[in-house]
Amino acid sequence: MTAYFVTGTDTGVGKTRSSCALIHALRRDHQRVVGMKPVAAGCDWIEGVDGHPGQWLNEDVAALRAASSLKVPPAFDNPYALPDAVSPHIAARNAGAVIDIGHIEASFHALSQHVDAVVVEGAGGFIVPLHESPGEFASSADLAQRLRLPVILVVGLRLGCLNHALLTQESIVARGLTLAGWVANVVDADMPEQEANLRTLRDHMQAPMLAHWGWDPAAEPAQLAQTLALP
Template sequence: MPAYFITGTDTGIGKTRTSSALIHALRAAGHARVVGMKPVAAGCDWVPGVDGHPGQWLNEDVAALRAASSLHVPSSFDNPYALPDAVSPHIAARNAGERIDLSHIEASFHALSQHADAVVVEGAGGFIVPLHEPALADASGDHGEWLTSADLAQRLGLPVILVVGLRLGCLNHALLTQEAIVSRGLTLAGWVANGVDPTMPERAANLVTLQRRIQAPMLAHWPWDPDATPEALARSLSLP
């Protein structure tokens, strides 16, 4: 079963755009039941229930992944942690009285895997964004340990696709993230160059440097186009 972990050089650089396009590309390749998963979503709006169904906290990235997916599952499977505050996940979890548990996320992923032909997992923020901070002890005095999105990627053990937001500073961010992925024994299956700054100077030269320095195939190069649909982007996305 194809499954990938999508990470990025920062927040707001196109992970959801890439994840949604990848879902469509997998569907076009013949995988009938493809589902997106956002294990931790920080920044949600409350959606009231209708027709007797309970309300829920809903993140716009999660909504986009569900719209792209061909398999619809319980929200506890594709988004185990929906946190109201749009801040770093470990702070959002603290504010919500939650503690992010990687075992719970892993169980949700395996539940999806039982029903799906392919799963696309989108991480939160950048690759090493904190999910739990040990200094924030619970009532028992248990400080736990540092947990990050990188630990989650290791726990799931999936090939990683890196989304590079093309803007000033992307070279450093991309190469540092590549080192962090490889140092954890994970496979960097490919990367996507996603235009996020239409005025970026020396864009072409930066792209050449990224192609020479990132040790994985470039799966897509998308220029700045906020109106591009996931379906359209999928047609220019190579599968790893």
């Protein structure tokens, strides 16, 4: 089975658009491709219809499901759906929940039995906290280590991206994970010296650039997939 872990240099840098584009790209060679968002913080309550129960739904999860070629139970593709749009560990505390990486790992392996490819989208940046208690701390990076998947890093092109990208790369490599590639996604259309920053990233990132997308909030994932190179 083919699987990737998608992370970002920060929140709001285009992880979901990259994950959805990756799903569409994988669908060219795989029949059953599913996106997984293990932890989604910031959900709306959706009332059930036709006897089906209601559920908390995050817009990123909805986008991943729309891009996927197979519908799976929510427990598989989104084990933790939390109402508050804050850091996952705080959102979980507010909801009276505890994010268990072991449970996410079990959900991933259960999902992997039914599909040909999985795209796992992390929450926030690479080391965003998932669980914090006295003597315990678990982050999205710890989850990536547990899953042992090649990582794709989404770099939000804006002022400060060089530091964020290189620090995140260091953390990925230091944890013994493979950086399979990176996506350059423009999030500030007026960013000064954009091309110079891109050249620096090309020179110092230790993996290939899979795509370079300009500022285009209306771009559809299937369209972006046409310019995305698979690792």
